[in-house]
Each structure stands twice: as structure tokens, then as C-alpha cells.
Amino acid sequence: MSKKRTGYGRQSVKLTPELVAMLEAMPRLCAWNGCGENYRGDQPPDWNCLLVFWSPGPIDNIAEINPNFWPRDSVLCPKHSAALEKLLKPLSPAA
Ligand SMILES: [Zn+2]
Numbered sequence: 040m041s042k043k044r045t046g047y048g049r050q051s052v053k054l055t056p057e058l059v060a061m062l063e064a065m066p067r068l069c070a071w072n073g074c075g076e077n078y079r080g081d082q083p084p085d086w087n088c089l090l091v092f093w094s095p096g097p098i099d100n101i102a103e104i105n106p107n108f109w110p111r112d113s114v115l116c117p118k119h120s121a122a123l124e125k126l127l128k129p130l131s132p133a134a
Contacts, residue, residue, distance in 0.1 A: 070113035071122070085117040 066077040070089055078086065091111035092104045115123060 067114050069116040069119055070111070071115060071119035074116060074119055076116035076118070082114065085120075087115050087120040089113050089115050089123075 064079070066079050067082070068074075069076040069086075082088075089111060090101075090109070093108040094104060098104060
């Protein structure tokens with residue numbers, strides 16, 4: 040039996056100007072469980088976007104990602120960006 044991705048139950052939402060304005064007025068919260076850090080407006084340079092998605096292969100363009108396989112689109116504050124980085128394998132081999 041083959042496994043087939045069925046998505047995460049996300050549905051498309053039509054972004055009206057009113058909805059965009061409402062979303063832009065809301066604070067963006069750090070996705071780290073228990074963290075209350077947030078910002079409004081433009082993303083501060085020391086925060087990072089956190090995007091988790093599934094794809095059957097490498098992608099060349101982020102627009103190719105099927106939103107049904109995009110369970111997390113969030114941000115991390117500087118403290119938790121660093122904490123996540125410590126949990127992951129290094130991006131470059133150790134010297
Ligand atoms: Zn945080």
C-alpha cells in the first residue's frame with residue numbers, strides 16, 4: 040500500500056484589501072511554544088520566518104509549494120531562532 044499525502048486541511052482564503060489590512064494590523068507572534076514575543080508592522084531584521092512544507096522533490100520556486108502541504112508559516116524571535124539553530128545540523132561542515 041502506498042502512502043499518499045492528503046494535506047493538512049488548509050483551505051484557500053480570498054485576500055480582500057480589508058482582510059489584508061486586518062492581518063497587517065495584527066501582531067506576529069513567535070511560534071515557539073510558551074514565547075510571548077511579537078512585533079507589528081515590518082519584520083525586524085533579527086527575526087526569522089519559519090516555513091515547514093512537504094514536496095515530492097526539491098523546489099526551485101517557493102510559489103511551487105502546494106498550500107495543502109504547508110502546515111507551518113510563522114516567525115521566530117531572535118532568542119528562539121538561535122535556539123532552533125542549535126537543535127539542527129550545521130549548515131556547513133565543521134572546519
Ligand atoms: Zn520566541
